[in-house]
Amino acid sequence: MITIKNLTVSYKSNKRVIDNLELxxxxxxxxxxxxxxxxxxxxxxxxxxxxxxKDWGTITWNGQKYSKQVIxxxxxxxxxxxxxxxxxxxxxxxxxxxxxxxxNDLFLLPLDKIIDEYSTGMKKKLALIGVLKxxxxxMILDEPFDRLDIETGK
Amino acid sequence: MIKAFFYIRMKQFIRTxxxxxxxxxxxxxxxxxxxxxxxxxxxxxxPHVYVTVLIYMAGIIxxxxxxxxxxxxxxxxxxxxRILIVEYxxxxxxxxxxxxxxxxxxxxxxxxxxxxxxxxxxxxxRVGIPNKLFLQWIPDDxxxxxxxxxxxxxxxxxxxxxxxxTPFSLGTVPLAIVILGIxxxxxxxxxxxxxxxxxxxKSNRRFLSHKITMHIKLFSVLSVPLICAFIAFHPDxxxxxxxxxxxxxxxxxxxxxxxxxxxxxNTKSRASQTFGLIGILGVFIFLLLPVVWILAIYFxxxxxxxxxxxxxxxx
Numbered sequence: 001m002i003t004i005k006n007l008t009v010s011y012k013s014n015k016r017v018i019d020n021l022e023l024x025x026x027x028x029x030x031x032x033x034x035x036x037x038x039x040x041x042x043x044x045x046x047x048x049x050x051x052x053x054k055d056w057g058t059i060t061w062n063g064q065k066y067s068k069q070v071i072x073x074x075x076x077x078x079x080x081x082x083x084x085x086x087x088x089x090x091x092x093x094x095x096x097x098x099x100x101x102x103x104n105d106l107f108l109l110p111l112d113k114i115i116d117e118y119s120t121g122m123k124k125k126l127a128l129i130g131v132l133k134x135x136x137x138x139m140i141l142d143e144p145f146d147r148l149d150i151e152t153g154k
Numbered sequence: 155m156i157k158a159f160f161y162i163r164m165k166q167f168i169r170t171x172x173x174x175x176x177x178x179x180x181x182x183x184x185x186x187x188x189x190x191x192x193x194x195x196x197x198x199x200x201p202h203v204y205v206t207v208l209i210y211m212a213g214i215i216x217x218x219x220x221x222x223x224x225x226x227x228x229x230x231x232x233x234x235x236r237i238l239i240v241e242y243x244x245x246x247x248x249x250x251x252x253x254x255x256x257x258x259x260x261x262x263x264x265x266x267x268x269x270x271x272x273x274x275x276x277x278x279x280r281v282g283i284p285n286k287l288f289l290q291w292i293p294d295d296x297x298x299x300x301x302x303x304x305x306x307x308x309x310x311x312x313x314x315x316x317x318x319x320t321p322f323s324l325g326t327v328p329l330a331i332v333i334l335g336i337x338x339x340x341x342x343x344x345x346x347x348x349x350x351x352x353x354x355x356k357s358n359r360r361f362l363s364h365k366i367t368m369h370i371k372l373f374s375v376l377s378v379p380l381i382c383a384f385i386a387f388h389p390d391x392x393x394x395x396x397x398x399x400x401x402x403x404x405x406x407x408x409x410x411x412x413x414x415x416x417x418x419x420n421t422k423s424r425a426s427q428t429f430g431l432i433g434i435l436g437v438f439i440f441l442l443l444p445v446v447w448i449l450a451i452y453f454x455x456x457x458x459x460x461x462x463x464x465x466x467x468x469x
Contacts, residue, residue, distance in 0.1 A: 050467070051348075067467030068352065079347040079420040083301025091294035092353040114304070130349060 007057035072134035074141040078127040086111040098133045197252035238273035302341035321383035335402030348419040358461035408450040414457035
């Protein structure tokens, strides 16, 4: 369980984006965060992952401090290194038990093609497979279904 | 439209200078003066002038081949090639001035004609490389090499083959190592996305050491056959290719460290590009080499500090 207590996050301009947030995220559950544009959803996820420093407050996992080693993170925008194939990208994540091709039966990606040739939706799918391959206890997905077709989103 | 374009270019230049800061700007200015002096020096005698013009034009061709704005210019501006000619002419001013000053008018005409013709060079189509033949030997960790070889495959194979096939000539092998070294130094200019850094699951120190070790291995695989072929024909001059190899190896380590000293996910850092350029100039202006080595030590600590923000959870 992730416990967030008194979390406050602001940007350089002293604009407080998250103010004294209290939140419990339970194990084996999927939690969705909904809000207006600019409400601080991405900031919250970045803070939980450790990419944004908090002003104060605590975030713990099962009552203890945690590290990036237990989280896989899918950012809003998915960038890829130009000139490598989808398979080469996935091979960076070491998980001998993960069957890329079985997962790809679901996503139907041309894994042996250069990523530059992928559409935006295909890139999102590839990033999702990358996150799944990391197989970590916590997954933070920022807009995971954005730009995906309806069938894949389901 | 052309006027507006040059206005944008001027704004871009001013913005870049502002980003660099006064100290780096001064350093760049000193470097530029060094470059101009070196060009004047190298264009003063007959064998060097040809090499200088060749390297200078190769540099401008590389810029033309790597431009990302060609499609934009082509669709928006009617006579876009005129813009390219003016830009390349500006870049060639030190060479033109050097050739004029040293009265090499034939080479001057050749350089001017080249500058006018270079904008006509189109994009080199990416060659489909049989994965199983070449790229399978490169570990997936070295994605910079995989991507770089895909982009410059034809040039790398051509230069390497010429080097290996003509070691009896004293100059070809060192020149091949120099050109390959310059091409390979371009592999590290783009900052990879964050998941690709985190995928290594290593601490900042181990991450850097892994990157450098893998690079040394791959560059050695490429260079050692060239060096061996050279030594077979000129055993008494073994130190020439070895020196070229070691200089480029140190330069590549410096470029890797520069990249991660200024690393931000998904970006091409201007500061790292500027310092990378200083490194490459160090190959031609030997006085700069010690500066590059000292900077490499400085950037090692700076890159460790910069990467620590992303990799602080790994050991």
